Amino acid sequence: MAYSIFIDGEAGTTGLQIRERLALREDISLVQIDPARRKDADARREAFSQADVAILCxxxxxxxxxxxxxxxxxxxxxxxxxxxxxxxxxxxxxxxLADELRDRIATARLVSNPGCYSTGAIAIIAPLIEAGLIDEDEPLAINAVSGYTGGGKALIAEYEDGGAPAHFVYGLNQGHKHIPEIMAHTGLLVQPVFAPSVGNFAQGMAVQLPLHLDDDRTIAALYEALADHYAGQQFVEVVKAAEIGARIVPTALNGTNLMRLSVHGDDEAGCATVVAVLDNLGKGASGAAVQNLNIMLDLDEAEGL
Known part of the structure; x- marks a missing residue:
């Protein structure tokens, strides 16, 4: 049986990558719409009516x-x-993120795909709050760097035309659209300081959470809390800092739906940084959408990934 899928907005970066992941699958039939009518409400409604699942990009x-x-x-x-x-x-x-979420996604009519920066931030913070290693009212700072494809067509064109800087920091007015999502799905009661940035590479992302340590919040405790939470997960892995080395490479997982978490620092210095690396267009966007689609259709979660 082939399921009918409509990608509304398939011409954008996320939509194109979802289409690439689905186009060759025998269990998926893509509902097509005349490109000239892609903004026509009647044509889109007809496409929606033919689909088992529609993905909004x-x-x-x-x-x-x-x-x-x-x-x-x-x-x-x-x-x-x-x-x-x-x-x-x-x-x-x-x-x-939580044991019951997979079951809820499987039966849901409406599923919201996580954002790229927030996927990394939530993946780190939520389990550490659950383990009692971060307080809900603790003021945090989150730093991150993403490939330029996360900025949409205008930013992609700026980089591909050679007119963009090698690196820039933005969103420093603390109004980034991912902040409410991070707070809502971690349980944070105090807005974290968020400093996102863009590098001169197309895809890839690293999200960093610096933390001070104490007798309870040690390097080992942070690692164990994350490793326990994600034990057995196919697309989130927790590795020791020694396996990563001295350099964190944001592009290390490009082309995959993986996210890798690691804890770095020194107990004697009293400082640590927890890092999430993922492809901003993989687990941070298109890959996550396909993973959710597979769950909703009761298919192998890794199909097409």
Whole structure:
């Protein structure tokens, strides 16, 4: 049996990569729409009506409009935008985060795909709060670097035309769209300071959480809490710092749906950095969407990944 899938916004970076992952699968049939009518509400509604699942790869407002178009249709949705990530009516599509989430994704009509930076940040912070190694009201700082594909068509063009800097930091007004998502899905009560940046590479990401240590919050305790939480997970791995080496390479997992967590630092110095490395277009976007799709269709979670 082939499931019918419609990618609304397949011309964008995320949509294109989802299409690449699905196009050759015999268990998936892609619902097509005339490119000239891709913004035509009637054409899109017809495509939605033919699909078992639709994946929204759209700006936030357009994603909300798409949801309205499907209001009375028998189609399940995965939204890759920011629009519904803190909406209680949508299931957050990070199956490794909590035991019950995978089951909820499997039966949900509405699934919100996590953001790229927030995938790394949430993956680190939520288990450490659960283990009592970070307090919910602890002020945190999160640093991150992403490949330029996370910035959309305009930023991609700027880099590919050679006009962009080698590296820049942005979002320092502390209004980045991933902050509410990070707080909502970790339980943080105090807004973290978030310093994202972009490097001169297409794909890849490293998210870093610096922490002070004490008698309870040690390097070993941080590692063990993360390793216990993600034990047995296929797409999230926790490795010792010695396996990584002295350099963290944001592009190390490009082309995969993997995320790798590691803890670095020194107990005597009293300082540590917990790092998540992932492909911002893999586990940070398109790969995660396909993983959620597989779960929703009761297929092998790794199919196409």
């Amino acid at each position: 759209l700006p936030d407002d357009a994603a909300r409009e798409a949801v309205e178009l499907t209001r009375d249709l028998d189609v399940r949705l995965i939204d890759a935008s920011t629009a519904h990530r803190v909406d209680d009516r949508w299931v957050f599509g990070f199956p490794e």
